[in-house]
Amino acid sequence: MSSETRHLLVIGIGAGDPDHLTLAAVKAMRRADVFFVLGKGREKDSLTRLRRDILDEHVPGHPRIVEAEDPWRDRSQDESAGYAEAVHDWRRRRADVCERLIREELAPGRTGAFLVWGDPSLYDSTLAILEDIRARGEVTFDHEVVPGISSVSALAARHRINLNRVGRPVHITPGRRLSESLPNDDGDIVVMLDAHESFQHLAGSGIWIYWGAYIGTPDEILISGPLDEVSDRIRRVRAEARAEHGWIMDTYLLRIHPDGADG
Template sequence: MLTLSLIGIGCGDPEQITLAAIRAINAADLVLIPRKGRQKSDLAELRRMICADVLTNEKTRIAEFDLPARDAGEADYHKGVDDWHDAVAATWSRAIERHLGGEGRVALLIWGDPSLYDSSLRIARRLNPMPAIDVIPGITSIQALCAAHALPLNEIGEPFLVTTGRRLREGGWPSGADTVVVMLDGGTAFESLDPAGIRIWWGAYLGMPDQIIVSGALADVGPRIAAVRQEARARHGWIMDSYVLKRNP
């Protein structure tokens, strides 16, 4: 029997690792660390650092593998993602077979939490044969963002909505909520909105030494966030950011 443990490791601060995550890492026969290219080498290095800090089981092996990139030129977004998930699943299968075979426990350290805007669970179910799947929850970027700004996410008795930058850009402000959390924004989708009456709480590299946060009226700080984001991405070669928008707070 092969068991795959998807372990949420938080947003970049090693102190966000839970005791359950530490136990799961040490219970694994193999920890797989994905490499996402030279520009995102920081992400693999953080996983290495976590293993060095918490791994005490001398029998647990660590192996690295190169993760395929999604074809951003595919006109059909959903087809592009679907094809990419197939490619990632095949890569996982090859790495597991090479380093572990068909029996044992393999762990993947998942940025944030495996359940929220992360594809690891969908990819895991494409493995053939499909392993037993364990999920260890982790601190999400939403939690880290709100903590960084000391921000209560919801208004009293009111809902909030979590969406993507692409959906915000294409569809505008979602109906049914005055608080919107935006993730996976490849650009600055907030610039597509009329900023009147909107406040923003933005953060990048949350929990990491290079964390940046900016907040204020969108009309005032939107251009500053766009400039800071562009400079940070150029400096690091990558960026992970998210933000909360509140209308008429």
């Protein structure tokens, strides 16, 4: 690596528990000269505080942190034909912010870091945004990725289950695509980013659900059981949690049990 090259670390920091950091993540964090944090507004201040808590616990001294506001995203398009363009527009504006941070706050030869919830490879935009910035050619850098414990892995661990069953696949999908991937005897489905509680449309299907919100944080909530029996409870608890915190992040596994109640 050239001494004049800016270097970026994209570090997976797990689902929220500071103990979820891998040794590789801790070592990478201690190499960084500056940490870039994109805030998501007052209602999600707790996410920024969790990042600061992680840095306080694992990085000696007072690490330099540069914050910027994450661009607003129009989520009214999430269920429409304009979804893809809305996401691309948001990513372009997010790339503008990140490019400015790298250019203005990271000197050549220094190392900057983005702390990514869960694993950077799973439903996170940071890597795609860095590739966009690189393609623009206005600021040069190299980067490396440190994997983290995803909310999917943490969900299975907290429910004490395997993600897969013997010889069967696991499908991971955003909630908006669940109807295209209904569970069957051939495999199970992990659902993420489900703002519209798509599981409620599967009532009567003989499916079990393993649901978790705020996984790995002090506010963690876990519910599991036959979907017919726990669907209303999940919806009620989810609404209460969202009202209390102003936001919610949840993940769940859908599974058809051959014998009706194993696991």
